[in-house]
Amino acid sequence: MPERVLTPAHLYRPRVHYAPAINWMNDPNGLVYAAGQYQMSYQYNPYGDTHGHMHWGRATSPDLVHWTEQEIALWQGDHEIFSGSAFIDHANTSGFGKSGETVLVACYTGHTPYNQSQFLAYSLDGGEQWHPQPEAVLDVGRQDFRDPRVFWHSPSSQWIMAVVHPYEHQIELYGSPNLRDWQSLSLFGPAGATGGIWEVPELFPVEDEQGQTWWVLKVDLNPGGPFGGSGVQYWLGDFDGRCFDARTPARWVDHGKDFYAALTWSDLPEPSRRVWLAWMNNWQYAQAVPTPGQRGMMSLARELRVARWGEAFCLAQSPIPELQKLRGKEEEIRRPGFVVLNPACAAELKLTFTSTMSGALRLTFHSDEGPEGTVVLNSQMLRVIRPTTAPTTDLAGYAGEHSAELPPGPEVLDLHLFLDACSLEVFASEGRVVISDLLYPNAPIRKLEVDFEDADILQAQLWTLTPSGPTGRLA
Ligand code: FRU
Numbered sequence: 126m127p128e129r130v131l132t133p134a135h136l137y138r139p140r141v142h143y144a145p146a147i148n149w150m151n152d153p154n155g156l157v158y159a160a161g162q163y164q165m166s167y168q169y170n171p172y173g174d175t176h177g178h179m180h181w182g183r184a185t186s187p188d189l190v191h192w193t194e195q196e197i198a199l200w201q202g203d204h205e206i207f208s209g210s211a212f213i214d215h216a217n218t219s220g221f222g223k224s225g226e227t228v229l230v231a232c233y234t235g236h237t238p239y240n241q242s243q244f245l246a247y248s249l250d251g252g253e254q255w256h257p258q259p260e261a262v263l264d265v266g267r268q269d270f271r272d273p274r275v276f277w278h279s280p281s282s283q284w285i286m287a288v289v290h291p292y293e294h295q296i297e298l299y300g301s302p303n304l305r306d307w308q309s310l311s312l313f314g315p316a317g318a319t320g321g322i323w324e325v326p327e328l329f330p331v332e333d334e335q336g337q338t339w340w341v342l343k344v345d346l347n348p349g350g351p352f353g354g355s356g357v358q359y360w361l362g363d364f365d366g367r368c369f370d371a372r373t374p375a376r377w378v379d380h381g382k383d384f385y386a387a388l389t390w391s392d393l394p395e396p397s398r399r400v401w402l403a404w405m406n407n408w409q410y411a412q413a414v415p416t417p418g419q420r421g422m423m424s425l426a427r428e429l430r431v432a433r434w435g436e437a438f439c440l441a442q443s444p445i446p447e448l449q450k451l452r453g454k455e456e457e458i459r460r461p462g463f464v465v466l467n468p469a470c471a472a473e474l475k476l477t478f479t480s481t482m483s484g485a486l487r488l489t490f491h492s493d494e495g496p497e498g499t500v501v502l503n504s505q506m507l508r509v510i511r512p513t514t515a516p517t518t519d520l521a522g523y524a525g526e527h528s529a530e531l532p533p534g535p536e537v538l539d540l541h542l543f544l545d546a547c548s549l550e551v552f553a554s555e556g557r558v559v560i561s562d563l564l565y566p567n568a569p570i571r572k573l574e575v576d577f578e579d580a581d582i583l584q585a586q587l588w589t590l591t592p593s594g595p596t597g598r599l600a
Contacts, residue, residue, distance in 0.1 A: 133416045133417065134416070134419070136546065136568070138546055139546055139548065141190070141425070141591075142471075142545050145182055145194055148170055148173060150169050150170075152386035154231075155181060157212055157390060160251025160252065164251075165423075166211070166231075168181070168182075174420045179201060180206055181233070183195040188447050190426075190445075190451060198252065198255050204244075205236040207236040207271055208386065210276075211230065211232075212229075212391040212392060214304065215277070219247065227249070228247060229248040229251065231255065232245055232262075232275045234272060239268060241267060241269055241270045241271045242261035242263060245257075246258060263288070263307045267290070269292055270288065271289060278364075281365075284302070285298060286300075289323050289344065291324055293314070294314045294315035294323050296314055297312050298369065310368070313368075313369050317360065319346075321346045323345065324345045324386065325388070330364075331399050331429050333432065333433075334431075334432065339363075339438070340361070340362055343358070345385055347408045354408055357384060357387060358376065361438055381549075383407050384559075385405075386404050388403075400445060413521075422547075425445070426447075427444060428444075429442055432557055433532075441557045443541075451473075451588075453588060454588065455588050456588075459585070463572050464587060468546070470591050472573070472590060473541075473588045474541070475585070476584065477583045478537070478585075479536060479537055482505075484578055484579030485579075486502045486540070487499065488542070489576070490564070490566070490574075492569055492571060494567040495514075496512065497514075498512065500540075500549070507528065523563075529560065531553060532557055532558075538554075540552070548561070549562050
């Protein structure tokens with residue numbers, strides 16, 4: 126009898142994460158809530174499974190969980206369509222609106238081998254059809270100058286654009302009354318990690334638990350990330366309509382290897398809510414991951430807040446509550462041992478425990494071929510270990526251990542984890558520490574081994590997660 130082999134398309138196709146049906150995807154772009162839907166564009170190559178010929182692909186969702194792939198939003202013309210943002214021009218400052226329709230505007234980088242400049246496109250039908258404008262609105266004659274993040278800043282009554290000079294490790298802020306005329310306001314950087322080029326800046330306000338507003342400045346880095354390849358850093362601080370003033374040192378947003386180019390949604394119905402997602406990949410190996418035909422997936426959407434870290438503050442991320450809709454069968458875990466997982470579904474695990482200084486919780490994911498990945502949590506550290514086995518033996522930078530220190534103090538440790546067909550997202554300390562990693566098992570993961578030494582589980586719940594609608598269109 127011939128050996129039965131699962132093709133990567135079946136083995137690794139995400140069950141609850143967004144991935145386009147075929148071909149290459151990288152950064153999320155143009156995230157905006159409009160026409161009653163969450164809109165998501167992304168860097169997309171409709172001609173192949175590696176980076177090139179950048180277009181903006183597009184998907185929509187009623188709930189940030191179930192995504193439907195749509196037609197391409199922005200096509201490559203005499204330049205490629207690199208990363209950028211989208212937002213509603215409520216007051217029609219751009220003049221693109223004709224007769225009172227909602228004016229959706231996208232601002233993105235037009236890329237040629239010689240120049241990167243910022244362009245606009247608009248849509249008057251909720252993102253179905255986009256009208257790219259032929260002339261750049263910001264061209265400073267640079268080869269590398271990209272990834273505009275534009276938002277309306279009410280206190281200074283102007284549009285703000287954060288845009289990056291990758292090799293100078295600088296984010297330049299511009300202001301504009303009408304999205305067409307831009308004036309430089311300030312430069313931030315070099316600062317923090319500068320071991321690679323800077324990409325995809327993001328600047329947005331978030332509240333802490335006392336209701337105080339902080340501004341977050343985020344920038345991606347490639348290479349120079351915490352465990353090799355790309356990474357993402359942020360500062361908390363103030364923004365006065367001209368300058369961002371950092372009040373914390375730079376910190377990593379994610380301590381795994383696969384969370385890049387995160388972008389937040391514009392114009393969410395709840396104005397104080399901040400939600401982002403990222404490309405779950407790393408430029409070190411993104412073009413060689415073992416899913417030929419389709420490469421690139423998004424992380425789950427996460428809600429942001431500023432939380433205490435001892436005496437200091439940090440950015441914390443939690444999976445959005447809407448994900449609870451995916452929960453199917455629930456199981457309580459009471460003692461160490463093996464729990465059966467259904468590889469046709471994703472899995473969510475939520476767990477709290479107390480432990481001594483030397484105690485630890487160890488979770489190991491097994492396929493029929495053996496252990497495929499491990500998560501360890503003790504009172505000081507969170508660790509994720511990716512083994513050195515096929516099919517990723519030759520994927521440079523894949524195998525290894527990714528770890529992060531936890532904040533000091535709490536008696537009760539918490540862990541919230543999502544496992545999908547080729548990914549693991551682990552949130553500890555109520556989202557203060559996150560590790561997001563791709564995980565390519567040799568065969569479907571069928572068992573979770575739960576092991577705890579000198580630790581008492583207080584509560585542990587495991588859910589199978591099944592989408593009740595499309596999360597991408599399968600070819
Ligand atoms: C980040 C990035 C951006 C650029 C886009 C090109 O991953 O390199 O800086 O706009 O991807 O696809």
